[in-house]
Amino acid sequence: MDFNGARDYILHRLRSELNPSLFYHSVEHTIDVYEATRRLTEVENIEGKSKILLETAALYHDSGMLIQYANHEEISCDFVKKVLPGFGFTTSEVDEITSLIMLTTMPQKAVYLPDQILCDADLDYLGRDDFFIHSFQLQLEWQVNGIMSTNLAEWLEIQKSFLSRHNYYTKGAFAMRNEKKLRNLAEIEYILNPETCSLNHHK
Numbered sequence: 424m425d426f427n428g429a430r431d432y433i434l435h436r437l438r439s440e441l442n443p444s445l446f447y448h449s450v451e452h453t454i455d456v457y458e459a460t461r462r463l464t465e466v467e468n469i470e471g472k473s474k475i476l477l478e479t480a481a482l483y484h485d486s487g488m489l490i491q492y493a494n495h496e497e498i499s500c501d502f503v504k505k506v507l508p509g510f511g512f513t514t515s516e517v518d519e520i521t522s523l524i525m526l527t528t529m530p531q532k533a534v535y536l537p538d539q540i541l542c543d544a545d546l547d548y549l550g551r552d553d554f555f556i557h558s559f560q561l562q563l564e565w566q567v568n569g570i571m572s573t574n575l576a577e578w579l580e581i582q583k584s585f586l587s588r589h590n591y592y593t594k595g596a597f598a599m600r601n602e603k604k605l606r607n608l609a610e611i612e613y614i615l616n617p618e619t620c621s622l623n624h625h626k
Contacts, residue, residue: 426475429510433482440489444568447561448488448495457481459544466595467540476516477537479507480523481544492568496528539592543600549589550600554607558582576615583611 437450460481464474483506487498500521507517526538531546533539548557562578565571573581586608591597 424475424512424516425510426479429479429507429512430482432506432510433486436489437486442488444564445488446564446567447557448485448564452557453482453485455548456484456541456544459547460541462599463540463544463593463595467536467593469537469540472516473537476519477523477540479512480520480541483507483520484524484527484541484545492570496525499524533592536593543591543593543596546589546591547596547600549586549607550591550596550602550604552603554604555610579611579615583608583615586611
């Protein structure tokens with residue numbers, strides 16, 4: 424399989440063809456998820472073909488956004504089935520990649536380690552310093568594309584609920600990101616209710 428060719432192809436397509444209103448689901452998001460996947464495969468000792476298929480799934484997990492927003496995971500799988508055989512991926516390899524992509528659909532329900540790695544990589548930003556940047560990019564994307572329009576308080580309540588229910592699957596992601604994710608949650612709670620919340624609450 425020609426992984427490098429498949430990588431360069433999709434990144435070029437995303438850079439040149441994605442709708443500019445995709446402030447969150449941008450090519451930068453795809454690269455972000457790809458890099459997080461690479462880190463987690465190293466931490467979790469995933470090697471060889473399994474590593475390549477995971478990294479390919481990361482690169483193509485939002486490729487359906489080139490075609491439509493709704494049900495983009497399914498569209499991404501259709502895209503993969505059309506494109507990746509041209510780069511030497513076998514039917515079984517394509518099937519594994521599409522299975523991984525479908526597991527990034529919300530709510531995530533990953534069972535096996537490769538699934539868990541991709542799901543954790545997709546939400547890596549929840550436990551980082553740039554969480555609020557990505558969060559508000561998603562809010563703007565939803566507003567501009569007619570998915571949901573929210574004011575600041577409404578959006579922060581949605582984010583509070585999401586972070587409260589989210590758990591990282593892998594030991595690597597938990598170790599690297601969970602503490603900061605809880606701090607981000609504490610900041611949201613403080614913004615929403617500064618009189619009763621403390622930023623030290625989740626430390």
